[in-house]
Amino acid sequence: MKILQVIPSVSLVYGGPSQMVRGLSAALVKEGVEVEIITTNSNGDVGQPPLDVPLNEPVFEDGYSIRYFRCSPFRRYKFSLGLLNWLRKQGKEYDLAHIHALFSPVSTTAAMVARWQGLPYILRPLGTLDPADLRKKKQVKKLYGNWLEKPNLAGAAGVHFTSEQEAKISERFGVKTKDIVIPLGVELKGELPERGKARRDWGIPADKLLILFMSRLDPKKGFDLLFPALAKLQEEGIGFHFVLAGANPQDPEFEQSVRDRLHSFHLAETSTITGFVGGVDKLALLQDADLFVLPSYYENFGIAVAEAMLAGTPVLISDQVHIWEAIAGAEAGWVTTCEVESVYEGLKDALGEAERLKQRGVNARNLAQSEYSWQAIAQQMIQVYREIINTRERR
Numbered sequence: 001m002k003i004l005q006v007i008p009s010v011s012l013v014y015g016g017p018s019q020m021v022r023g024l025s026a027a028l029v030k031e032g033v034e035v036e037i038i039t040t041n042s043n044g045d046v047g048q049p050p051l052d053v054p055l056n057e058p059v060f061e062d063g064y065s066i067r068y069f070r071c072s073p074f075r076r077y078k079f080s081l082g083l084l085n086w087l088r089k090q091g092k093e094y095d096l097a098h099i100h101a102l103f104s105p106v107s108t109t110a111a112m113v114a115r116w117q118g119l120p121y122i123l124r125p126l127g128t129l130d131p132a133d134l135r136k137k138k139q140v141k142k143l144y145g146n147w148l149e150k151p152n153l154a155g156a157a158g159v160h161f162t163s164e165q166e167a168k169i170s171e172r173f174g175v176k177t178k179d180i181v182i183p184l185g186v187e188l189k190g191e192l193p194e195r196g197k198a199r200r201d202w203g204i205p206a207d208k209l210l211i212l213f214m215s216r217l218d219p220k221k222g223f224d225l226l227f228p229a230l231a232k233l234q235e236e237g238i239g240f241h242f243v244l245a246g247a248n249p250q251d252p253e254f255e256q257s258v259r260d261r262l263h264s265f266h267l268a269e270t271s272t273i274t275g276f277v278g279g280v281d282k283l284a285l286l287q288d289a290d291l292f293v294l295p296s297y298y299e300n301f302g303i304a305v306a307e308a309m310l311a312g313t314p315v316l317i318s319d320q321v322h323i324w325e326a327i328a329g330a331e332a333g334w335v336t337t338c339e340v341e342s343v344y345e346g347l348k349d350a351l352g353e354a355e356r357l358k359q360r361g362v363n364a365r366n367l368a369q370s371e372y373s374w375q376a377i378a379q380q381m382i383q384v385y386r387e388i389i390n391t392r393e394r395r
Contacts, residue, residue, distance in 0.1 A: 007099075008100075013250065025037060025062070027375060027378035029064050031379060033378075035065075036065045038066075040106060044250060046249070046250055056082060095385070103149065153173065154175045158177075162181070162301040165322040182381060183371060183377065185374035187310070188286075192311060193283055193284050193287060198289075209241070210289050211290065212243045217258050231266065245274045290314075294317050305327075313361055316343075330364075
């Protein structure tokens with residue numbers, strides 16, 4: 001079985017969803033599937049230099065290959081004539097294409113090329129069909145969706161959603177789709193260090209409960225809910241230390257506004273701002289955190305949430321993080337609405353009893369290990385691929 005993964009970029013700049021395709025590809029290879037990723041060398045939309053990678057030749061890692069193409073002529077909107085020309089010539093060598101992201105010109109046109117070639121393809125929206133996301137640049141997306149993505153959705157062998165809630169709320173532009181609901185897998189890159197390392201490195205008091213936000217800094221993440229809720233806890237004398245870990249190189253002005261807002265709520269003395277963290281620093285924060293928080297306004301999956309659970313950290317999320325039902329059912333954390341009072345009450349309840357916090361951390365790890373392991377996800381995905389390929393061969 002030869003599978004082609006198509007994604008606009010795999011740069012870290014674009015966060016977890018762009019990285020997920022690497023984890024999936026590695027897991028598929030371990031199950032005997034041949035995988036190649038085609039992508040661009042895009043590395044940001046605000047003046048960053050492109051990725052320093054070989055172009056139009058396979059780069060091997062973890063058993064699969066990545067083939068990068070120059071992002072040109074429209075760097076801002078992820079387009080590559082070279083990638084499309086390669087796909088036009090080589091697409092017939094593959095059994096199926098798994099295309100990640102809608103409303104990105106390279107993915108949109110790749111689906112068109114696959115359709116014209118008769119290459120079966122699956123689309124993974126990455127949250128782009130969420131009504132909340134479609135409200136951004138509403139008129140442009142309405143035209144783009146109806147003229148370009150509607151035929152792609154109609155021609156897709158399946159649409160890959162990562163939660164039942166994402167599938168339920170997503171726009172289809174009047175098209176009936178075959179929905180495939182398979183979550184993302186997560187893994188921690190390395191062993192968790194000994195407890196206390198993050199506290200020592202960042203000067204966090206050992207006697208304070210550590211509340212961790214670790215994700216891309218984006219308006220949808222609910223800082224306008226989280227900061228006033230934390231301020232209210234502080235006013236009531238509830239002891240904690242908050243760590244804000246994350247960045248947004250795509251929007252440095254918004255990143256600065258988050259920092260400024262944290263100060264405006266008088267949280268600076270009980271907070272640590274780390275910027276982007278990776279490697280052992282990331283693992284150390286996950287290990288030392290008592291509670292992970294992500295009260296997002298919409299999140300089609302929440303990779304950061306699943307990573308925290310895998311580290312044994314209970315989570316507090318909004319009911320717009322689309323894996324909330326699994327978390328609530330497993331008692332792996334706390335689920336709130338997108339209201340300040342609800343986030344405050346959830347935080348207060350979470351911090352109120354140490355043993356319950358610890359038990360929900362155990363539950364969180366069990367949930368992540370059972371539901372979000374890459375091996376299990378790959379096996380589910382292979383079954384879907386095989387059904388689509390067999391259906392095509394019978395025609």
